[in-house]
Amino acid sequence: MPSGKYLQKIDLTHPKYLQTLVENRRVFNLQNCELNVFESYQQAWRVPLTFSDFVITSMVRGKKIMHLLDKPSFDYLPGETVIVPADETMVIDFPEASADNPSQCIALAVDARYVTDTLQYLNSYYNNDPDEQHQWRLQFNQYHFENDTEITETINKIIRVCSSGDKAKNIFADLSLKELLIRLLQSQHLMQVKVESDTAGNHSRLHHVLHFIHQHLTERISMDHLSRKAYLSRNAFFKWFREQFGITPLEYINRERIKLAKQLLADPRQSVTSVSLQCGFSDVNYFVRLFKKAEGITPGSYQACLIK
Incomplete structure (x- = not known):
């Protein structure tokens, strides 16, 4: 089924350059990250893969079954992203891979210092609302999710930059990589608050607003009314919501x-x-x-x- 959340297709490796038919790997190295493109052309099961850095993976084509973090296995499909901590082994099945239907996935390994610097940036400058103290951090209880348009566009941009011959590509990659990390963190934060709002609707202003939205999702929801629920002016409410979650109300x-x-x-x-x-x-x-x-x-x- 077509979807605007799918990554742009990446050219497959020419058959004469394939080194293996299972998880053939192409690598593009930059200063703070490493882009890997993996392709599989035959069925395989229980294939291990480990990175020494935090890794953002995203499916381009085909299907995998992932076994990760001692959790139940799950289908991994185009339009989806998985984040994995450093030194965590992914065990992967390729139940449908073939020469005519290869699987293809990107894995973006990110330098630990760069991740730490981005988290410090968020905690120091991006979210200083005294009423909404939130420690920005990567959460691995939320590691598999569907891409939104912004994440898809940012990953596509990183792929183009990493595989280009532009002399300034390290600079462009850094900007896009920081944006991707922030969007992933905001997306995780939104999912966490959404889950908590079902049972803690008045725990904070964020929980209160999301709880109200879901209670009235099938009705007309006035932005002015939401602003009042958050005890903010309309403009301040829009700015605050976007800072927290990366999207508008x-x-x-x-x-x-x-x-x-x-x-x-x-x-x-x-x-x-x-x-x-x-x-x-x-x-x-x-x-x-x-x-x-x-x-x-x-x-x-x-x-x-x-x-x-």
């Missing part, structure tokens, strides 16, 4: 409504218009445009794919 609401819409569209008795209304959209055309932007396909086509 409206982008978050629409993202959650699209998730709900995908669940409802699984029922073939539901029409696109009905789903639009149930998800809080008063304009079905607006709903269709948002859905296509987020998923790369119209809601009608999405539903048709599900019920084939």
Whole structure:
């Protein structure tokens, strides 16, 4: 199924340059990171892979099954990203890989000092709200997630920079790498607060706002009303929300409504218009445009794919 969250395809290695048919590796070294492109052309099981640095991996094509951090195994598909701590062994299955259907994945190994410097930057300068003390850190209880548009675009940019011959590519890579780390941290923070808001709706201003959004997701949600819930002016509320989570309140609401819409569209008795209304959209055309932007396909086509 098409999706706007998929990474741009990377040219496959020419057959005569393949060194192995399982996890063939190409490496692009930069000052603070190392981009690896892995490809597999035949089925294989229980293949170990370990990096000495923190690593951000993202699927480009095909399918893997990941065994990681002593947790249950999971399917790893294009449009998804996994983060792994240093010296943690990934054990990988390739159940569908073949010459005609290879798997391809990037792994971005990031220097530990660079990660530490970025966390210090966030903790010192990016989030100084005295009412929302939050220690920015990587959380490995949230390590597998679906890409959003911003993360996809940033990873694509890093791939282009790392594989280019530009003399200034270390500078450009540093800027994009810092952006990617910050977006991943914000995404993790959002997921954590969202989970906590179900049981701790009044624990903090963040929990209170997200709890209210989810309680009223199918209704009209006024930005002015949300601002008052956060005890902030409208402009200050938008700035504060984006600093915390990397997206605007409206982008978050629409993202959650699209998730709900995908669940409802699984029922073939539901029409696109009905789903639009149930998800809080008063304009079905607006709903269709948002859905296509987020998923790369119209809601009608999405539903048709599900019920084939």
